[in-house]
Amino acid sequence: MPADTPNGLYGPENLPYGVYSAAGDPGRRRIGVRLGDDVIDLGAAATELGSPHAALLTAQTLNPLLAAGRPVWTAVRADLRAWLDERPGALPRVPLADVRLHLPFDVADYVDFYASEHHATNVGRIFRPDGDALTPNWKHLPIGYHGRAGTVVVSGTPVVRPHGQRRTPDGPVFGPSRRLDIEAEVGFVVGAPSRLGEPVPQAAFRDHVFGVCLVNDWSARDVQAWEYVPLGPFLGKSFATSVSAWITPLDALDAARCAPPERSHPLLDYLRDDAASGTEPGGFDLRMTVTLNGHTIAEPPFSAMYWTAAQQLAHMTVNGASLRTGDLFASGTVSGPEPHQRGCLLELTWSGEDPVELPGGTRTFLEDGDEVVITAWAPGPHGSRVGLGEVSGRISPAAAG
Missing domain, CATH: 3.90.850.10 (Fumarylacetoacetase-like, C-terminal domain)
Incomplete structure (x- = not known):
């Protein structure tokens, strides 16, 4: 069986996307990325670090990011991995156990x-x-x-x-x-x-x-x-x-x-x-x-x-x-x-x-x-x-x- 990374099945080679709300602000949905047992607030990170895709990543569903197409998907993933390598402390995180997860995208068909x-x-x-x-x-x-x-x-x-x-x-x-x-x-x-x-x-x-x-x-x-x-x-x-x-x-x-x-x-x-x-x-x-x-x-x-x-x-x-x-x-x-x-x-x-x-x-x-x-x-x-x-x-x- 392959070896796990320090973040288990959710290391930097994974980085799946979801939508969550924090316990202190249950009415606001945010796009997050899972890293180990934490959730990175992708919208906040993109805003703080000046990402050109911040508007997509501060939405309350993944649909705007989905619609942007593969060049944007690739760029966002590359930026996130670079931030993890170079500025991990700049990425706002919250424990997975403290969030509520939602349906991550609006289903069309x-x-x-x-x-x-x-x-x-x-x-x-x-x-x-x-x-x-x-x-x-x-x-x-x-x-x-x-x-x-x-x-x-x-x-x-x-x-x-x-x-x-x-x-x-x-x-x-x-x-x-x-x-x-x-x-x-x-x-x-x-x-x-x-x-x-x-x-x-x-x-x-x-x-x-x-x-x-x-x-x-x-x-x-x-x-x-x-x-x-x-x-x-x-x-x-x-x-x-x-x-x-x-x-x-x-x-x-x-x-x-x-x-x-x-x-x-x-x-x-x-x-x-x-x-x-x-x-x-x-x-x-x-x-x-x-x-x-x-x-x-x-x-x-x-x-x-x-x-x-x-x-x-x-x-x-x-x-x-x-x-x-x-x-x-x-x-x-x-x-x-x-x-x-x-x-x-x-x-x-x-x-x-x-x-x-x-x-x-x-x-x-x-x-x-x-x-x-x-x-x-x-x-x-x-x-x-x-x-x-x-x-x-x-x-x-x-x-x-």
Whole structure:
């Protein structure tokens, strides 16, 4: 395992961005950068040190910085690292424990993909035991759907058990979901927008994507199973999607770039990412851990994802759909080839047939009061590790109704 820096997973090679408020001034939101167990007030530092980007960094959300584009992102990161090297005492800090973290950007659109071959195969075997595990299109394009941006919430926000219709032998009934699940995912945050009608090729991925965060795309499996044919996920997915409070810039993950799994089917030109295509490796070596009530239940490897984020971006814009600042697109459930690498309870319990063992009992799906925490780290430069901000959520009982 790579060695940690003195600041652990949040050293100067990381420097993720977030939005916080201080205990003494709860009504004012500030842009911060995490360094170890401290938060640097980036807006105050930029103002005091005369940064030409101070106006962007004193905003109450990351959106103005996201919209500024890659040259500005690179310059701000370079300035921050220089300040840490040359004038660390000039950077105002506050302990992480003394701040409240907020949703770091205003979400414009949300797209969720289905990019893990292992996850898709397991789900296919569960629901179509006598048919093909993968649908005929799966190896030819990244399957996805548009989700509900308005219910994306920051890590730590309670998740209320949703109501919905579910199927029974006597017909549909209405009530709280009985098969509430997690989905351990990785999200990508769009900064620079694109024009309507102009596709974004894989080669432009870095020009448009600002950074990465962890995602838990909660799922009511019983509601989803009844409603999703023929148009796909709806109420079973739209009640909550949790994201981490820290957005790790793409530049912090350069050492974690890796080749995706070998392609088993030829791809159309806009999705090709072989050596002959000239596309840089689009995978990321992110090591994820999922805990339920403090007990590790899964360790999904993001490097096993069949479809890359660059391919997802190219596919979701190839029809001319435009990008907006604050768009979020997620990988879909991250699962690996081994049983302990499955990123949702549907797979881990094989749809409830094989309960997960916990110190206090077993689980097939989530119960009220359960807390799920997803963490991850990636290899960094010089043997360091780069941490992604955790995403957590606790299940609250269904609202009366």
